[in-house]
Amino acid sequence: MTSTKAERVRRAVLADIVSGALAPGTPLDEVTLAAQHEVSRTPVREALRRLQSDGLLEVGPRRRLLVVDVSPEHRRELTTLRVALEGAAAAAGCERRDEDDLDGLELLLIKQERAAQAGDAEIFLRLDEEFHLTLAGAARMPTLSRMLGQLGAFVRIGRLGEETSAAHMKALVSEHTELVELLRARRASRLRAALATHIERTAPRG
Amino acid sequence: MTSTKAERVRRAVLADIVSGALAPGTPLDEVTLAAQHEVSRTPVREALRRLQSDGLLEVGPRRRLLVVDVSPEHRRELTTLRVALEGAAAAAGCERRDEDDLDGLELLLIKQERAAQAGDAEIFLRLDEEFHLTLAGAARMPTLSRMLGQLGAFVRIGRLGEETSAAHMKALVSEHTELVELLRARRASRLRAALATHIERTAPRG
DNA sequence: CTCTCGCCACATGTATACATTTCAGTGACT
DNA sequence: AGTCACTGAAATGTATACATGTGGCGAGAG
Numbered sequence: 001m002t003s004t005k006a007e008r009v010r011r012a013v014l015a016d017i018v019s020g021a022l023a024p025g026t027p028l029d030e031v032t033l034a035a036q037h038e039v040s041r042t043p044v045r046e047a048l049r050r051l052q053s054d055g056l057l058e059v060g061p062r063r064r065l066l067v068v069d070v071s072p073e074h075r076r077e078l079t080t081l082r083v084a085l086e087g088a089a090a091a092a093g094c095e096r097r098d099e100d101d102l103d104g105l106e107l108l109l110i111k112q113e114r115a116a117q118a119g120d121a122e123i124f125l126r127l128d129e130e131f132h133l134t135l136a137g138a139a140r141m142p143t144l145s146r147m148l149g150q151l152g153a154f155v156r157i158g159r160l161g162e163e164t165s166a167a168h169m170k171a172l173v174s175e176h177t178e179l180v181e182l183l184r185a186r187r188a189s190r191l192r193a194a195l196a197t198h199i200e201r202t203a204p205r206g
Numbered sequence: 207m208t209s210t211k212a213e214r215v216r217r218a219v220l221a222d223i224v225s226g227a228l229a230p231g232t233p234l235d236e237v238t239l240a241a242q243h244e245v246s247r248t249p250v251r252e253a254l255r256r257l258q259s260d261g262l263l264e265v266g267p268r269r270r271l272l273v274v275d276v277s278p279e280h281r282r283e284l285t286t287l288r289v290a291l292e293g294a295a296a297a298a299g300c301e302r303r304d305e306d307d308l309d310g311l312e313l314l315l316i317k318q319e320r321a322a323q324a325g326d327a328e329i330f331l332r333l334d335e336e337f338h339l340t341l342a343g344a345a346r347m348p349t350l351s352r353m354l355g356q357l358g359a360f361v362r363i364g365r366l367g368e369e370t371s372a373a374h375m376k377a378l379v380s381e382h383t384e385l386v387e388l389l390r391a392r393r394a395s396r397l398r399a400a401l402a403t404h405i406e407r408t409a410p411r412g
Numbered sequence: 413c414t415c416t417c418g419c420c421a422c423a424t425g426t427a428t429a430c431a432t433t434t435c436a437g438t439g440a441c442t
Numbered sequence: 443a444g445t446c447a448c449t450g451a452a453a454t455g456t457a458t459a460c461a462t463g464t465g466g467c468g469a470g471a472g
Contacts, residue, residue, distance in 0.1 A: 004425065030454070040427045045454090046255050053259035055352060062434055063454055077347045080294055088290040141283045143360070146261060147353055154349070210455065236424070246457045251424090268464055269424060 005039045010047035012037060017056055017067055018156040024069035027060060054150050070158040078154055079203045085148055086136055086199065087192045090179075093138030094188040101138040105180045108134060109173065116169035124169050125159065128202075131176055135195075138183065158203070172202070211245045216253035218243060223262055223273055224362040230275035233266060260356050262363075276364040284360055285409045291354055292342055292405065293398045296385075299344030300394040307344040311386045314340060315379065322375035330375050331365065337382055341401075344389065364409070378408070 013033065016022045033044045048065055051057045060066040070078075093101070108131045115124040129152050136148055175198045182191035219239065222228045239250045254271055257263045266272040276284075299307070314337045321330040335358050342354055381404045388397035 006425080041454090042426055042428090046251065046425095049252050049255045050259045053256045055349065062452085065454095074349070077349055080298065080347070081291075081350055081353075084290045084294040085287075088286055092286065141286070143261065143280070143283055143357075144287055147287075151349075212455080247424090248456055248458090252455095268422085 004043065005037075006043035006046040009033065009037050009039060009043050010050055013047055013051060014056070014153065017051075018153055020157075020160045022067050024067050024157065026067045027064045028057065028067070029064075054153065056153055068154075068157075070154055074154070075158045075203060078151060078158060079200060081151060082132075082148075082155070082199050083196045085144055085151070086132060086195055089136035089139035089141060089144055089148075090183070090191045090195050091139075091188040092141060093135065093183060094186040094191060096140050097138040097183055097186075101134070102180065102184055104134050105131065105183070109177055109180065112169075112173045112176065116166060116173050119166045119169075121164040121169070124164065125156070128172065129156070135179065135183065155203075172198075175201075210249065211243075212249035212252040215239065215243050215245060215249050216256055219253055219257060220262070220359065223257075224359055226363075226366045228273050230273050230363065232273045233270045234263065234273070235270075260359065262359055274360075274363075276360055280360070281364045281409060284357060284364060285406060287357060288338075288354075288361070288405050289402045291350055291357070292338060292401055295342035295345040295347060295350055295354075296389070296397045296401050297345075297394040298347060299341065299389060300392040300397060302346050303344040303389055303392075307340070308386065308390055310340055311337065311389070315383055315386065318375075318379045318382065322372060322379055325372045325375075327370040327375070330370065331362070334378065335362070341385065341389065361409075378404075381407075 013022070013028070022028070028048060030041045030044050030048070033048075034041045037044070048057060052059075052065060056068055057065040058068050108127060112124060112127045112131065115127055133145065133148060133152070137145055139145075175194070179191060179194055179198065182194060219228070219234070228234070234254060236247045236250050236254070239254075240247045243250070254263060258265075258271060262274055263271040264274050314333060318330060318333045318337065321333055339351065339354060339358070343351055345351075381400070385397060385400055385404065388400060
């Protein structure tokens with residue numbers, strides 16, 4: 001087995017949550033999930049426990065686990081957190097980045113360009129998240145990266161009904177390009193400021 | 207039952223980890239833990255899964271779960287993260303704090319004063335953590351508070367062999383007092399700067 | 413003596429059966 | 443009519459038995 005059943009169930013449920021197939025507030029029933037994924041309740045429970053620890057599920061009445069909701073205030077909080085964490089990572093990354101970091105980011109820029117051209121918002125959003133995680137990864141701060149990964153799930157829930165035009169996507173790629181150049185030039189303050197502006201513009205809904 | 211067995215086991219294991227009774231690198235054996243806590247393996251496994259999601263356990267050889275180690279670099283990372291997160295919280299807290307926040311913080315100051323006077327480092331460290339969480343709580347940012355809670359466990363692991371003199375404790379209380387005054391006066395920039403200095407002084411080892 | 417192969421023990425992964433909790437609905441009593 | 447206690451169903455919590463797979467360790471060949 002390439003991985004455990006619990007882990008596969010966890011990924012599947014996570015995917016259903018961030019894709020909106022499981023709407024916020026939905027109660028997760030262990031036996032139903034077990035049947036859907038053709039496993040016993042045991043791995044399902046372990047998957048749910050981990051999602052609960054990640055903050056994606058909350059306990060409701062009857063000890064049931066519900067998919068968390070992302071309120072407008074919560075979205076604003078997420079933006080603040082991203083600015084703080086990605087900003088710190090970007091500053092540290094200016095000192096520690098190497099050529100591989102830049103190469104990886106440039107590759108992502110090309111892919112984003114293609115997705116923007118094709119108008120494929122779904123792929124673009126995934127690439128956008130990967131870009132930000134990669135940028136933060138240059139800081140070599142694993143705990144910070146873990147936290148951003150957790151935030152990513154919330155961000156995706158919050159973005160659910162969001163529609164992204166091709167023009168908007170191209171503008172974002174252009175901003176990403178500038179971020180990479182600032183990282184290359186190791187201009188920490190400028191990068192931090194540009195990143196903050198970029199993040200706040202990406203999530204303007206309040 | 208006031209809570210579930212899994213939750214009690216989780217708290218007990220967490221306490222053993224942050225107290226150093228379970229040293230970093232120690233493999234956690236499910237049947238041993240089950241015997242120690244007089245429960246079956248099932249609740250033990252759920253407890254371990256949650257601790258794993260919180261980053262306190264990592265998978266080792268034979269899929270065993272090991273207590274994570276906190277390296278000097280990791281400690282530096284924790285300091286950077288605390289500055290970023292608590293700083294953001296402090297700035298937001300200057301706008302949202304109410305009288306209850308200040309009352310709670312002042313009560314903690316009094317308790318810390320007593321612990322410093324008595325030279326009780328263990329109680330003092332617990333109060334110190336509670337103080338920082340309460341200060342951050344004024345920001346009304348639940349996700350940020352959750353993240354700081356997770357960081358707290360790492361911080362406590364990193365501080366394990368640390369000895370704290372009565373004089374040092376008194377100095378910290380004095381700094382805490384100033385932080386509260388800055389929060390009361392809603393001086394966000396000054397508070398952020400003072401907090402950063404304070405956090406960096408608290409964890410100078412590296 | 414060393415290196416490889418295969419066997420086996422042990423810890424974890426999974427399934428299933430049983431216990432317990434929780435809350436909603438019902439009925440009697442005030 | 444309102445309220446309280448009780449009951450019962452449905453979900454989660456727990457225990458146990460069985461499956462799996464990994465890595466150590468010894469036997470045998472080179």
